[in-house]
Amino acid sequence: MKGVYFLVAFVLFALASTLASASDPSPLQDFCVAINDTNNTYTKYRMFFLSIYAVFVNGKFCKDPKLATPMDFFFSGLNIPGNTSNQLGSKVTPVNVAQILGLNTLGISLARLDFAPYGGLNPPHTHPRATEILVVVEGTLLVGFVTSNPDNRLITKVLYPGDVFVFPIGLIHFQFNVGNTNAVAFAALSSQNPGVITIANAVFGSNPAINPDVLAKAFQLDKNIVNQLQHQFWWDNN
Ligand SMILES: *[C@@H]1O[C@H](CO)[C@@H](O)[C@H](O)[C@H]1NC(C)=O
Ligand SMILES: *[C@@H]1O[C@H](CO)[C@@H](O)[C@H](O)[C@H]1NC(C)=O
Ligand SMILES: *[C@@H]1O[C@H](CO)[C@@H](O)[C@H](O)[C@H]1NC(C)=O
DSSP, X not given: OHHHHHHHHHHHHXXXXXXXXXXXXXXXXXXXXXXXXXXXXXXXXXHHHHHHTTOOOSSOOBOOGGGOOGGXXXXXXXXXXXXXXXXXXXXXXXXXXXXXXXXXXXXXXXXXXXXXXXXXXXXXXXXXXXXXEEEEEESOEEEEEEOOTTTOOEEEEEEOTTOEEEEOTXXXXXXXXXXXXXXXXXXXXXXXXXXOEEHHHHHHSOSSOOOXXXXXXHHTOXXXXXXXXXXXXXXXXX
């Protein structure tokens, strides 16, 4: 009987450690500054070489660490407000591996979020690869996320300057300016490449369009409304 308990404990432990490492793997070197130029001969050679063995690289190719410079770890301009003159009244300025090549493999990134006075919206979206922690520095934001099925519980709060809120990995969340001034927030994300799926854009603005019968049934909508939604312009505020 003791043996069975031991086995169960062992399996649970093995499972837990597998789950714990289900995110980006930890880097095995100080850093791996990404090579941005996929057209250079060395990168092409490496890609060709790796493709023979069907290896999928989790991230980007590293440049020789001896060639790393301070610029590989630097970004400037997060003091500049994003342009919120758009249909959502919001702008996300990301600082991830696309802006700082030195973030490659490090599992962290940053964003600045700007919101127009009352009504600026960062619409419901998810980050498939990151948990987000957000701090409001200006204005008043109504924020929230929804838990997965079957509960679909809304966890929501109004945030003021200095307030911090967490959006767990993968869950649908939003931020909405309910104040009469601009709102500004900064967010840290637990991936160098968190990804964004804006729900409305992905569902109604996919390319090519999803069969309207699918969306009519899934969203309990008249097909004409689905058609109308599919012909809207879905702004991407990222
Ligand atoms: C890639 O490199 C080739 C020559 O090596 C050049 O002709 C081509 O314009 C380059 N493409 C891009 C997108 O830079
Ligand atoms: C902000 O975006 C709008 C719409 O694209 C544009 O007309 C305007 O010039 C932009 N403002 C600035 C300061 O870039
Ligand atoms: C990477 O290359 C793209 C396209 O050439 C460029 O727009 C981008 O600014 C580059 N990123 C960095 C961090 O150099």
